[in-house]
Amino acid sequence: MSETTLLQSETVSQSLFSLAAVSLAMDSTALIGSQPKLTSVKALAEAPGLSSLPSSHTFPIHPNDEQLPVSDTNESIPTVDFSLLTSSNPDERSKMIQELGNACQDWGFFMVTNHGVPESLMNEMIEACRQFFELTEEEKAEYEGKHVLDPIRSGTSFNASVDKVLYWRDYLKIFQHPEFHSPSKPPAFREIAMEYSKRVRQVAKELIRGISQSLGLEDHYIEKAVNLEKSLQIMIANLYPPCPQPELAMGLPTHSDHGLVTLLIQNGIGGLQVQHNGKWVNVHPIPNSFLANIGDHVEILGNGKYKSVLHRAVVNNRDVRISIALSNGPALDSAIAPASKFLGDGRTPPAYRAMKYKEYVELQQSNKLDGKSCLERIRNTRI
Ligand code: OGA
Ligand code: NI
DSSP states (O other), rough: OOHHHHHHEEEEHHHHHHHHHHHSSHHHHOOOOTTTTOOOHHHHHHHOOOOOOGGGGGGGSSSSSSSEEEEGGGGOOOOOEEHHHHHSHHHHHHHHHHHHHHHHHHEEEEEEOOOOOOHHHHHHHHHHHHHHTTSSSSHHHOOOOSEEEEEEEEEEEETTTTSSSOOOEEEEEEEEESSSOSOOSSSOOOOOOOHHHHHHHHHHHHHHHHHHTTSOOOOHHHHHHGGGGGEEEEOOOOEEEEOOSSSGGSSSSEEEEEEEEEEESSOOOEEEEETTTEEEEEOOOOOEEEEEEHHHHHHHHHSSSSOOOOOOOOOOOOOOEEEEEEEEEEEEOOEEEOOGGGGGGTTSSBOOOOEEHHHHHHHTSSOOOOTTTTHHHOOOOOO
């Protein structure tokens, strides 16, 4: 289906939905009330006597099409020492930029150590998210959100209106920059989240400068091209409760992230898998590090030199897993295209069409989460 048809059919179904809701009752509370409420997986997992996976969450044997083997080669996952990347010693810095470039080229994924964000703040952030998920279903429903660009959205699965089988995951998504938003409960959330988002943005900015330089661009090139001063930063908190039949369920399906750089932390429980050389690699992070991956917009800016990495989250039957991803992207109203350096003075056609980040995010968030299908839509096929 073409992009336009899809957007049109969405608009049509949205207006049909509102017509139906309006005919049910003539006020907006009915509009909210008429949407079917989905049970959180937290509530499902805690229901007494749950011994098998509900059919709503059961995948036909293999959740993903690509039947890749899973491996545990943790030792080869690249590490970026942030203190060297930001070192005043030019040799140390250029060596680390080289390593960052290799990590982006070979993996699209790396761990960041010595980043200066206090471990206590990281733990407090995880705790605050745990407390959010422990609010009552009614309290969480206040933050349900109606549109994918609403600044706070809480829910289950990825996009429950299009997911045929639901994912074993509850989420909270918050826009934290250029405007900072926060739920008002739990009480400590706002202050911790504000500090955490600021500190992570600082780390992301330095990584983006390093990535820019490693691509052979001026270190501020990406920053300027994406208007980083107004960058969209989204916190995505994920809750994966213990699952009675983890092999039949999926936490988050295979996808790439839409932004520039995502920085993820977790509560010490594994589940993230990264695709590398035709295998799924289980990630066991170094304590007190960030798991970083490059998103579609680094792939676009570099005209495909670095590829955004495919990853997914699997679930387990023992432990509650919480992960918090901070997506750091361009400004919503900036249109991003491959850097001219890669187009050889107009001799090489751009591999991707320019698109406003706002449209890109909307497209990714309002469809099924499906590998790199969003990036495919803007790939130039004429070359
Ligand atoms: C995400 C994501 C992975 C995880 O939120 O985009 O990829 O480990 N999460 O929860
Ligand atoms: Ni992701």
